[in-house]
Amino acid sequence: MKAIVYNQFGSIDVLQLIDQLKPTVKAGQVLIKVKAFSINPMDWKIRKGNMKLMSGSKFPKHTGADFAGIVEQVGIGVSNLKKGDEVFGVVKNFMKEGVSAEYVAVTAALVWKKPEHISFAKAAAIPIVGTAAVTALKKMGNITSKTKVLVNGATGGFGMFLLQLLKERDAIVTAVASTRGIEFAKRWGANTVMDYTKENVLTQKTTYDIVIDLSGKMSYRNAKSILKAKGKFLNAIPTPLEIPISFLNNLFTSKKHIVILASPSSKQTEVLLNSIHKGVEIEVNKVFPFAQYKEAYQYAEKGGYVGKVVVEVH
Structure with a gap:
């Protein structure tokens, strides 16, 4: 599978698109075929080395914390999700994990069913x-x-x-x-x-x-x-x-x-989903294809836009 990684701290130039093995699913996890992931300021703060105390300096690192996609495989002990479910979610430790890949294995407790009326791009913009x-x-x-x-x-x-x-x-x-x-x-x-x-x-x-x-x-x-x-x-x-x-x-x-130190949870996501079903608007300012990941990060880091920037993978 294709994945975005970096092997040293720095500008967008350190980002690379490489081939990696598809992750294996552990108990309590689900394998997601990623459709989209969003860009957050924390992504480039970590990549530039500003958060070294929390992120550590072990490479390679992935980027991206929240995503939307389709469940590909369900690990042992997961009963609330099944193959084919359209979902969105977030990694457990965004200081050390990332979702900028074609597939990710993530904790099932931080994955929720996507509201039918919103796109994968909009769903990926929700969690963080x-x-x-x-x-x-x-x-x-x-x-x-x-x-x-x-x-x-x-x-x-x-x-x-x-x-x-x-x-x-x-x-x-x-x-x-x-x-x-x-x-x-x-x-x-x-x-x-x-x-x-x-x-x-x-x-x-x-x-x-x-x-x-x-x-x-x-x-x-x-x-x-x-x-x-x-x-x-x-x-x-x-x-x-x-x-x-x-x-x-x-x-x-x-x-x-x-x-404010936020850590995604089901309780908070229920509040969000309740409001989204009532009509809360999600503005995605720009969607970039996976191949244009460097342009996406450059655009996001420049700032000045309304809403969120999203990268579509599949």
């Missing part, structure tokens, strides 16, 4: 960012129709789900997006949308109960100025150092600094 959005909601605490939330960097994959989940809960949402993301942010439920190329949210006089940064460009120090006295700042793209720093910050102020 969708789970992160559900985790963020939980970290926000009790959300009511009076809760004022600012979502910075609101129209990537994470924001796409978060805005729609916040709308379900009647929060008062201000979205900060690029010019091309404004209409999407409105459609996904934001009450107010700010174009960051024209306005600076930090110089406005409005304060918020919750500020969540999905862009990696707003620090806790900056966010404090627009937080209410007992407000919360959530960082969805923390650096390894930020975890202990957030703990220290919280000892000395009522304005809380919260790091």
